[in-house]
Amino acid sequence: MTRDERGYTLLEVLIALGITLVVMALVARTLRDVARIFRAQSDLAAASSSITRALDDIGYELTLAGQGLGEGVVAVMPRVPGGEVSSFALTLRSNPNLTAGYLTSGLIETDTELAFTGADAFEPGETVLLTDARRSNEVAEVVKRSPLWMKLRSLETTSGDFRNRFTQNAATRALGLREVRYYLRASGEGEGKELVKDVTGVTSRVLARDIIALTFVYLDANGKVISAAKVEDEYSHLETIRLKLQYSVKAGALEPLSIVTAVSLRPASGTVDFERPDIGFRLSRILYPLEHPIAVVSRPAADRGVVVGAGTNPRRDPSYVYTFQMEQQFMSATVDSVAFFEDVRGPVAAVLGPERGPLAGSLFVAAAGLRIGHITRMLPDENGNFSSESEVIAFDGTDVIAQAGGIAFGVEGALYVMSQEKGAIYRYRFDSSGKPGKPERVFGLTGTPGPVVEGSDGHLYFLLQHGQRGSVWRMAFDETLEPVEPELVGRLDGAGVSLARDPVEGSLLCLVRARNGDFVILELSRAWLRGADVLEGVPREDPPVLFSLREWVTKLEEGRVDQSEIPFSLGELAQKMGVLRIDNLDFLSFDSLGSLYMGAWEENLVLKFQLARPSRRYAVGVAAGVVERGAGLSPMVRIHAWRERVPGL
Structure with a gap:
C-alpha cells in the first residue's frame, strides 16, 4: 500500500496542526500590533486636529479683541469675570x-x-x-x-x-459687548482637562480634550514678559500673547505633545473703500518723479510706505529710500523724507525683515554687479524711519549673487536669494544677534530664477524663466521648517516679471509681459496655487487677467474713464498724460493696507491703485499668528477684515 493510499499518520497531522496554530498566532499578533498602531495614529490625528482648531479659534478671537471698543477699555484679561488672575484663563472683549x-x-x-x-x-x-x-x-x-x-x-x-x-x-x-472666555475644567473622561470656550449669550462648548496644561504668556513690544497680575494695569504696553498647549493622546504609548503659538494684538489697520461689485483698479496716487524705482515696502504696524530707488545713473549714483504717508492722496510725489545711501548702488530687489526677532524693521536690499553681488541691511533710526542716521551693514560681496533675481525671508527667518548668475537658490542664516552667516546653496534650478514672495501658506513662490515663457514655482517648508525641493505650480503665457501677495485675499498677483508686448496682471488664487498637478499634465483653467496696461492707457488717452477711477478731473487728464505714457511695468507691490503699487523703471514713477473688491467698506487689518512649534503645522499669517470702526471711538 502506498503512502497516498494509507493517508497521514496522527503524528503528522498533529505536527501540521501545531505549525498552523503557530503561524496563526504570529499573524494574530501582527494584526493586533497593526490595530494598536492604527488606533494610536487615529488618536494622534484626532488630538492634533482638535488642538489645531482650538489654536486657530483662540488666535482669531485674539485679533478681534478691542475691535469697536475705542481707547481706555481693557480688552484682554488673564482671568474669567469674577475670578482670580491666572496664567491659564483668558477673557477677551470686543464690539x-x-x-x-x-x-x-x-x-x-x-x-x-x-x-x-x-x-x-x-x-x-x-x-x-x-x-x-x-x-x-x-x-x-x-x-x-x-x-x-x-x-x-x-x-x-x-x-x-x-x-x-x-x-x-x-x-x-x-x-x-461680546465677551469670550477660555479656561480649563476637569474632564469626565481620563486624567486630562477640557479646554472650554464660553461666549456671551451662547452655550459654552469644548474645543479640545486631554489637555495637560494651558499657559498664556504676555509680552510687550520688546519681548519682555508682563506678569498676569499686571496685564490689566499695563494693557497699553501689551503687544503679543504667546499660548502654549500641552496635550496627551489616548494611546498610552505616545508621549505628551505640546504646541506654541504667538499672536500680535496690535494689527496695522486702515480704511479702504471697496466701491464696485467687481474687481477693478482705482488709481489713487501718482508718485513722480522717482528715479528708477525698484520696490515699495511697508511694515504691518506702520502708516508709512517706503520706495527704494536706484538713482539717475544706477551704476554711479547712490541708491535712495523715499518714505511717504500711505493714506495721503495727491497728484505727484511730494517729498516726505528721502535718504541717500552712498554705499548701495544698483539695487534690484528689496524686502523688510521678519516682524519677530532681531531683524524686525530692517530693510534688506540686493544690489547687482557684473561679477560680485551685495546684500545690504539698513536699520531704522531711533524714530523707526530710514534716514541719514540709519546704520548700514553690508554683507560680504560674493559672486553667487552677482545677479539677484529676487530676495525673500522664509518662515524660519533665513533670507533666500534667487541667483540668476548661478541658476540656484541661496540662503543666509542669521544668529541671535542678527549677524548673517555665509551664503549656502540650497537648490539648483533649470532656468533663470526671478522675483520671489512668501505666500499666505508660509511657502515661497518664485518665477522661473525659460526663453520667452515663464512659470510659477513653489518652495515649501517641511515640519522642521527646512525647505524642500521646489515644485512647478503652473506655466505662464508670457514672461513673468513680478510677484506680489495680496494681504486681504491671500492670493498672488503676477505681472506678465505677454507675447503681444502688453503687460497684464494675473490673479493666482489660493485655489489655483493648490490646483491640479501640472507635472502630470492635468488641465485646469488659466488664471484670470485682472489688468491690462495697454487697455488702461488707451482708455485714459481716449477719455473713456470713470471719474471714480482717477484722483483728478477729466479736464486735467491731458496735462497728466505726459506722465502716464507708460510702455513697461517692472514690479508689483502691496502695502499692509491692501493697496497695489505698479512701478515703471524707465518712466520714473509708481502708480498706487485701490483694488475694488466684491464687498463693502472695510477696515483691513494684518494680525500675525505664527506657529513656532507643532508637528504637521506650518507657520502662517492670519489676515482679518472688520467693518469700519464706530465714529468717535
Missing part, C-alpha cells in the same frame, strides 16, 4: 457689531429711563459695556429700551446697582 449709544442727559442709575442716542441699536437682555472719558468701565444689561432711552442694571453687583458714577459730562457711552 463686533459696532453698536454704540451716548448718554445725553442725567446720571446713570438702576432701572431709570436714561436718554441715549442710538438706543434703538440695542435689544432688551443685551449685554453692554459702559465706559467714559475717565476710563471707568462696567458691564451692564439692557432691561428695557425705546428709540430714545434705555433702562440698565449692573451685572457686576448682586443688587444691580452701579459701582461707578457715569454722567453725561464724562462722555459716557454704552457699547455692544
Whole structure:
C-alpha cells in the first residue's frame, strides 16, 4: 500500500496542526500590533486636529479683541469675570457689531429711563459695556429700551446697582459687548482637562480634550514678559500673547505633545473703500518723479510706505529710500523724507525683515554687479524711519549673487536669494544677534530664477524663466521648517516679471509681459496655487487677467474713464498724460493696507491703485499668528477684515 493510499499518520497531522496554530498566532499578533498602531495614529490625528482648531479659534478671537471698543477699555484679561488672575484663563472683549449709544442727559442709575442716542441699536437682555472719558468701565444689561432711552442694571453687583458714577459730562457711552472666555475644567473622561470656550449669550462648548496644561504668556513690544497680575494695569504696553498647549493622546504609548503659538494684538489697520461689485483698479496716487524705482515696502504696524530707488545713473549714483504717508492722496510725489545711501548702488530687489526677532524693521536690499553681488541691511533710526542716521551693514560681496533675481525671508527667518548668475537658490542664516552667516546653496534650478514672495501658506513662490515663457514655482517648508525641493505650480503665457501677495485675499498677483508686448496682471488664487498637478499634465483653467496696461492707457488717452477711477478731473487728464505714457511695468507691490503699487523703471514713477473688491467698506487689518512649534503645522499669517470702526471711538 502506498503512502497516498494509507493517508497521514496522527503524528503528522498533529505536527501540521501545531505549525498552523503557530503561524496563526504570529499573524494574530501582527494584526493586533497593526490595530494598536492604527488606533494610536487615529488618536494622534484626532488630538492634533482638535488642538489645531482650538489654536486657530483662540488666535482669531485674539485679533478681534478691542475691535469697536475705542481707547481706555481693557480688552484682554488673564482671568474669567469674577475670578482670580491666572496664567491659564483668558477673557477677551470686543464690539463686533459696532453698536454704540451716548448718554445725553442725567446720571446713570438702576432701572431709570436714561436718554441715549442710538438706543434703538440695542435689544432688551443685551449685554453692554459702559465706559467714559475717565476710563471707568462696567458691564451692564439692557432691561428695557425705546428709540430714545434705555433702562440698565449692573451685572457686576448682586443688587444691580452701579459701582461707578457715569454722567453725561464724562462722555459716557454704552457699547455692544461680546465677551469670550477660555479656561480649563476637569474632564469626565481620563486624567486630562477640557479646554472650554464660553461666549456671551451662547452655550459654552469644548474645543479640545486631554489637555495637560494651558499657559498664556504676555509680552510687550520688546519681548519682555508682563506678569498676569499686571496685564490689566499695563494693557497699553501689551503687544503679543504667546499660548502654549500641552496635550496627551489616548494611546498610552505616545508621549505628551505640546504646541506654541504667538499672536500680535496690535494689527496695522486702515480704511479702504471697496466701491464696485467687481474687481477693478482705482488709481489713487501718482508718485513722480522717482528715479528708477525698484520696490515699495511697508511694515504691518506702520502708516508709512517706503520706495527704494536706484538713482539717475544706477551704476554711479547712490541708491535712495523715499518714505511717504500711505493714506495721503495727491497728484505727484511730494517729498516726505528721502535718504541717500552712498554705499548701495544698483539695487534690484528689496524686502523688510521678519516682524519677530532681531531683524524686525530692517530693510534688506540686493544690489547687482557684473561679477560680485551685495546684500545690504539698513536699520531704522531711533524714530523707526530710514534716514541719514540709519546704520548700514553690508554683507560680504560674493559672486553667487552677482545677479539677484529676487530676495525673500522664509518662515524660519533665513533670507533666500534667487541667483540668476548661478541658476540656484541661496540662503543666509542669521544668529541671535542678527549677524548673517555665509551664503549656502540650497537648490539648483533649470532656468533663470526671478522675483520671489512668501505666500499666505508660509511657502515661497518664485518665477522661473525659460526663453520667452515663464512659470510659477513653489518652495515649501517641511515640519522642521527646512525647505524642500521646489515644485512647478503652473506655466505662464508670457514672461513673468513680478510677484506680489495680496494681504486681504491671500492670493498672488503676477505681472506678465505677454507675447503681444502688453503687460497684464494675473490673479493666482489660493485655489489655483493648490490646483491640479501640472507635472502630470492635468488641465485646469488659466488664471484670470485682472489688468491690462495697454487697455488702461488707451482708455485714459481716449477719455473713456470713470471719474471714480482717477484722483483728478477729466479736464486735467491731458496735462497728466505726459506722465502716464507708460510702455513697461517692472514690479508689483502691496502695502499692509491692501493697496497695489505698479512701478515703471524707465518712466520714473509708481502708480498706487485701490483694488475694488466684491464687498463693502472695510477696515483691513494684518494680525500675525505664527506657529513656532507643532508637528504637521506650518507657520502662517492670519489676515482679518472688520467693518469700519464706530465714529468717535
